[in-house]
Amino acid sequence: RAEKYLYAAPIAQNPNVLVVKKDDSSIKSLDDIGGKSTEVVQATTSAKQLEAYNAEHTDNPTILNYTKADFQQIMVRLSDGQFDYKIF
Template identity: 50%
Template sequence: MALLAACSSKSPKEASKSSGAKETINFATVGTTAPFSYEENGELTGYDVEVAKAVFKDSDKYEVKFQKTEWSSVFTGLDAGKYQMAGNNISYSEERAQKYLFSYPIGTTPAVLTVPKDSNIKKYDDIAGHSTQVVQGTTTATQLTEFNDKHSDKPVELNYTNENITQMLTSLNEGKYDFKIFDAPTVNAIIKNNKLSNLKTIELKSDEQPYIYFLFA
């Protein structure tokens, strides 16, 4: 709550004090990455959304309003003051930490390497020279850019897109690209719910626990 108060704009806060009304916290999320944020019966739900609802449930000062938007707009909206808070399976990066406040971790999510079942990719290092889709500003895009810096003789072909993860995995299932790195719960849910029978996942090892967080402007 202290973080929320610190990041709130002055005029709504003053208005809420004088009127006694609750201050609205606009919470940005993508709404297409089950089980973290997605739509069900026309309403946003998912792990991040439900945790945020629980945080604000008994507050007499704040109410949360969920705003569905594209991934890149989450950050531009925080920058512009359109949103005060965001949650969508968001991981830590030093670049983000320079601009935003992080909550304590709200969960963990392991990443997997998803490939067609007949792929010759068996482990992470095998992605060299293969193609994938990435969204600008994601940790995966940063990770693969760093991979290419170290493997300039055989870089990964990065195809930037604004498609959501379901669309990207569908393209992978159809053989349009070679692999996709994403979190295991979302990938497994999409493969099952959309019957993407041509895909399999490979566990990625990591020395760091992949925590996820809420962001504050």
């Protein structure tokens, strides 16, 4: 296909950010999310990534709670301890 079409160079990269409560030292990387819970908006990139994580880690998947909440609502619930982490 590259011989037939011109492809634009990537113009941006969006790294993932793992967010936890300030006093939670149990989650430091993706290696630590098994058995932990998070909120995701269905069909988003982070939801798809975590669904793929669960498909590869069937012995200890992360718990996905689907929501329609916005960023601020999700961060308040994370701060309140309603789930363990959030990936953006």
